[in-house]
Amino acid sequence: MKFYVLDLGYEKLDKSALVAGCTNAKTYNPEPKAIWQKIPIQAYLIEHPEGYILFDTGCDPEFKTSWPAFIEEDSPYYVTEEQLLLNRLAQLNVKPEDIKYVVISHLHVDHAGGLKNFKNATVYVNNEEFTTTVCNYVKGEDLNVHVPCDIEAFIQAKLKWRTVMPEEKELELVPGVTLLNFGSGHSWGMLGMKVELENTGNLLCVADSVYMKDNLYPSIKIPGIIYDSVGYVRTAKFILDYIEKNNCKLLYGHDIEQFDTLTKSQDGFYD
Template identity: 25%
Template sequence: MGAHSVWVLEYARSPVHPVSGVYYGAHNQGTMNLPFAYMLIRTADAVALVDVGHDANDFGGEIANSIGVTGWTPPDVVLAECGVRPEDVTYIFLTHAHFDHIGGLKFFPNAKIFIQKKELASWMWILAKGRRFRSLQAGLNPADILYLTQANIEGRLELVEGRRENVLPGIHLYPAHDTHTAGSQYVVVENDDGDDKLVLSGDVIYTYQNLTGGSPADPYFVPPGLANGSQTKLIEAAEEMLGIVGNDERRIIPVHEEQLAQIYPSRLTDRGLQIVEVCLAVGTQSKI
């Protein structure tokens, strides 16, 4: 219990996601169900999202269709389960610019957007390199980069350079550069004087198996299969996250982790989407 409430809100899923995309080196191991989700943080004074999902009606939807994503639900429907309207959201912390994390920005016209400066610069560089570099564009909707430019003109974009402590009281942005993407970042949520920190990992960690190798008794790091950066940097970032949470893996929250619904209080909506309640601020009513 503390000052912040955190929910993980599923908005779509990829029931046939290649296992090799989630675990580096997991060749010929078929497919797995991968939830697509974003996170809602309520503080005393602010409504914030960590990532925003995608828009099924633009090119992000085409990318989603190409990898078998189903069940897309718009943010107004998803957030209503927690009594929030898209226009109530005033802060958006983007872990990275893959379509399923950034493509829903247009639904949140009142939000200030925080992304690492290096993330934006690297996508501009990749796009400028042209078609021969298109393998590095996997998961990118270029229109999302254009949207960041528009938000910048409107005074709603903040480019973060490295670590930003207390972007909101008790909420910190930590860089994980050259990992899943060039300018990935993750969010640390601090309740109760810092002894129960949460790490919202973005895609630096897809599932707990990235932390354990599926061998909890004798764990080892298996980095995500999809990475524009380095496997070593991914493992170093995972080690850093474990240090922040005192090696309590369950305080790392990966949005693509199906098991979150078993670890934390959860419920299914009418549309079959999971709502996971990671923590609840003092005096806040449960949404489960």
């Protein structure tokens, strides 16, 4: 089994969206400056004897025209041609129709933008995340960073969905790859994935259930962007316990410091 880290460009946003209160005023610093933080946009590709598995799908390549205007103001996205998801896959000689499973951590704009391309795949998504996204879209309710262009595109693509139900806490996808259903927290329903690699050891991909190291250490800190703060803390505690019990290296969702240390798909893979 090979595990590839796909570098899909980056966004910039106020760090308080990632770690709430990180630039709060203090007596010794009454007028702190906001931090304009760079965050990686990433996805993972697994080459497994049973087929290719893709974890997350990055942003819509047409984002300049398809996204609501507030995203460009709050968290602009920067990407080169070679960093677009389908080009990253092509660099590894993988076509969209070769992907057997897509695991989508949640349906936010920086994770679900490429879903429409994977018509042959079975798409694993948290049931609550899926139903709430589609329901709110149909009712015309505010979707924030679940964007209409992604939802319309994946409906039109007639994807094969496999929604993960609340009672399915751990689900073996294929030998060595296990989905974890974290429930609500960062969004309505979050999935993670454990990958057991022979030489590298176990990896735990949690996406935005933990944005970055600052959200866990030295203590759990909630992000500014959050749906369910209680669920978020419950998940963070679960993850801390899980990585210890299962001897996993944790891959954060948007930690640029960690991301810079990882081997990217253009340079190699983990196995």
